[in-house]
Amino acid sequence: MKLLIKGGRIINPADNMDTVGDILIEDGRIAEIGQNLAIDGAEILDAAGLVVTPGFVDMHVHLREPGLEAKEDIASGTRAAAAGGFTTVACMPNTKPVVDNSILVSGLIQRGQTEGVVNLKIIGALSKGLEGKELAEIGDMIQAGVVAISDDGGHLDSTRLLKTGLEYTGMFGRPVITHSEDEELASEGFMHEGEVSAMLGLKGRPSVAEDIAVAKDIMLAEYTNSPIHIAHVSSKGAVELIRQAKQRGVKVTAEVTPHHLTLTDDELKTFNTAFKVNPPLRSADHVEALVAGLKDGTLDAIATDHAPHAFEEKDVEFRYAPSGFAGLETALGVVLTGLYHTGKLTLLEVIEKMSYRPAKILGLESGVLKVGAPADITIIDTEYQWTVDCIKFYTRGKHSPFEGRNLRGKSLITIVNGSIIMQNGEVLK
Template identity: 90%
Template sequence: MKLLIKGGRIINPAENMDTIGDILIEAGKIAAIGQNLDAGEAQIIDVAGFVVAPGLVDMHVHLREPGLEAKEDIASGTRAAAAGGFTTIACMPNTKPVVDNSIIVSGIMQRGQTEGVVNVKVIGALSKGLEGKELAEIGDMIQAGAVAISDDGGHLDSTRLLKTGLEYTGMFERPVITHSEDEELAGEGFMHEGAVSAMLGIKGRPSVAEDIAVARDIMLAEYTGAPLHIAHVSSKGAVELIRKAKERGVKVTAEATPHHLTLTDEELRSFNTAFKVNPPLRSADHVEALIAGLKDGTIDAIATDHAPHAFEEKDVEFRYAPSGFAGLETALGVILTGLYHTGKLSLMEVIEKMSFAPAKILGVASGDLKVGAPADIAIIDTEYKWSVDCIKFYTRGKHSPFEGRNLKGKSLITIVNGSIIMQNGEVLR
């Protein structure tokens, strides 16, 4: 079936395109882009007044399957993604069993095709069992379709193993994604170490723990010449280290999350476990540095670090709660509200950071509106006002630091491979 998206504001960072026009979709791909296209027998969707963007790409998602389906599974996680305007997501390997061999990679990809409603990409583990002792079957996993390698979920202490892993993945031009935080310094803390932690009497995680780990990881990437991606950057020191590394030509990219870009450690005064994340929410000066890093290209992408937990896991005293929350359904609204509508990022920059850039880092066929490309599209109303209600989430994770907040901006229609998957907040599959 043909589909004509008519009269929208087409924003495509890959081509620096910002124009009013139509997009014709045929056989799951973009067949034409232009003005006043002939619809023929196509179904017409009038999107005048709305933004037509490449589908959002989230390169940092915890789908929890296999083994942790009480928190999330592929069916619920991909529907949450579709509700948020995402058409491609990449899932992290800290599952049970760990995604550390080609059989599990293939299994998740197959489950993504049968149970998922968006494109599911797989990130394989760097070390067997995420134990940080022995390299996982990296080559086999990449051959099976893994788009990156990571021991995310914790810091890899072994410098030797990370060096070896970078040398190995470098041969495939696949990035190693690191959770860069020195656990010896940060491991016993529960929030950012600073004035608020001191006032609350909560042991903190110092920002220098992130800086030290980022410095080490960059040095290894520079030495090996292999691509490195630093996940969920949260400290101003890390931003500066990445900036200087890029100036030297190091193959390093980085991401920041919506919560680290819009929230501070002041939120922890409530002791609400939804605000407990790792790395922690930091003080305002760090947030300002992250936004500056987005603006100047130091930070390449915005990723959710969607990390849902079962309700009872988060419904405990603050220190005992696991870190993380469900972020797929709020990410776009949070970024549009906090960064676009405040003039800190342009709409082109928002879409680049949430679509084109992460797709480019992972080397996947997404994030670009061009003839012949898969018709993965998000139709966005930047003026749509709504309130966050976790009970209505598609994800199984019902905790969010944005619960009850009024946001401005939302994906109204999500199209995956030419099919309408979500419309007006309702996932259709």
């Protein structure tokens, strides 16, 4: 099958390409990139006035399978990804049972091939059962195909175990992804500790809890000379610690979410559980530092931390609601509206943070537009105006802090391995 994408604005962050042209796809891969291509027998896809980018890569999602399918499963989660313009997602291991062995990894890879509509990558647990006591079967899981190792869902308290884990994963060149937040300081809090939490009378999660954990994780990565990736950075102190570590040559990368980049703790004055997330939404000074860190390269990637819950779980009093919400279908619109259209990031920078950089961190061959690369492509309309309606989501998670908001920018077409998977908001598989 041949597919010819005609006349789009092609943006490829890997080589700073930004030009109007055509892309020919054959047998699931990019066969040619140029101007005025004419190929007999090819299906023509008119992209005039649209932006053609590498398929987006989300390196931090919770698809809840196995064991928590009432919240999400591979079928619904990957369809949500396709609707949002993502061609690859990497799912976290905090499921029931925990993904801490090669048998579960192989099973999930197979499930992704049969039930998923985008490329599914697996992240394995660092410790058995996420209990922080004994290393999981890291070597076997890496051989089975995991792209990273993580005990995400909580911070690993055992310094010894994290050191050992970094020494082990470093031999394979795989990153450890850490949820960096000191549990003793943060565990009983419901939101960012600050003026708003004091006004509302809610116990807070102090930003210094994140700073302390990030400092420890960076020091261990530096000591072991192993790659570490800091998940969902939310504090200005953490940004500065990561910046300094990179200047020293530490193998540290980091991600930030669309909600931490665009929302503050002021939103929680409504006690709407859709805004409850971990780490919490912080004050405006932290948001400014996150945007600056993304701009200067301190923060490498934008990841959604897509964490859907069943409707009844979030439909409770604020303090009892679980943290997290659906993020795959709103991420691009939120980032374009809040960062690109406000002039805080260029379009090239947005696309780099959502495709090329996360793919590179995970060691994937996707995230680029070049001859021979997988034909994982997202076509977006940066001016498309739409209103978030959770009821229309493909994900089972129907809570979003962006419900009812008017956004500017949307993915119109998602192509995975050369096949059109989503077009004009409709997932075709």
